[in-house]
Amino acid sequence: QVRLVESGGGSVQAGGSLRLSCAASGYTHSSNYMGWFRQRPGKEREGVAAIYTGGGNTYYADSVKGRFTISQDNAKKSVYLLMNSLKPEDTAMYYCAAGAPFWSRWYEIYEYNYWGQGTQVTVSS
Numbered sequence: 482q483v484r485l486v487e488s489g490g491g492s493v494q495a496g497g498s499l500r501l502s503c504a505a506s507g508y509t510h511s512s513n514y515m516g517w518f519r520q521r522p523g524k525e526r527e528g529v530a531a532i533y534t535g536g537g538n539t540y541y542a543d544s545v546k547g548r549f550t551i552s553q554d555n556a557k558k559s560v561y562l563l564m565n566s567l568k569p570e571d572t573a574m575y576y577c578a579a580g581a582p583f584w585s586r587w588y589e590i591y592e593y594n595y596w597g598q599g600t601q602v603t604v605s606s
Contacts, residue, residue: 483507483595485577490600493567499602501562503577512579515560516593517551519573519602526576528588530562540587545571567604574599 489501503515516531530551531540539551550563560577576599582592 483509483512483579485579485595485597487575487577487597487600490575490602492603492605495567495569495604495606497567497604498563498565499567501564501575501577501600501602503560503562503597505558505560505579509558509579511581512595513581514579514587514593515551515553516578516580516587517560517562518576518578518590518593519571520576520599521570521573524573526590528590529575531582531587532560533584538584540584542588564602567602569604569606572602572604574601 484506486504513535514531517529518526519529520526529542532551532553548566552561577597578593579595580593586592
């Protein structure tokens with residue numbers, strides 16, 4: 482079983498930055514990808530970024546490329562999402578997830594077995 486706990490959400494003005502953290506505990510060896518997803522008001526949950534924990538390869542949604550950076554600290558079993566140049570449309574509940582997707586399906590929700598409880602990010606204009 483894997484437990485994921487997110488932190489770091491909050492309210493920020495447009496153009497600002499936030500850093501989300503996700504701490505994993507339990508048996509994580511079967512999950513070689515960690516991903517960040519978000520669910521905006523009235524929208525379906527969508528993939529934002531993912532990292533292959535074995536080699537550090539990273540993947541991003543087009544909407545966040547160049548603004549968000551996913552990183553990991555394997556020793557701490559933690560994954561981070563640094564969000565710069567935030568926009569009001571980034572307002573969402575952000576979730577951390579662990580799974581073993583094929584790399585081209587990194588953004589697919591069904592590829593992830595474990596989910597955190599979410600952390601709210603609100604960006605005001």
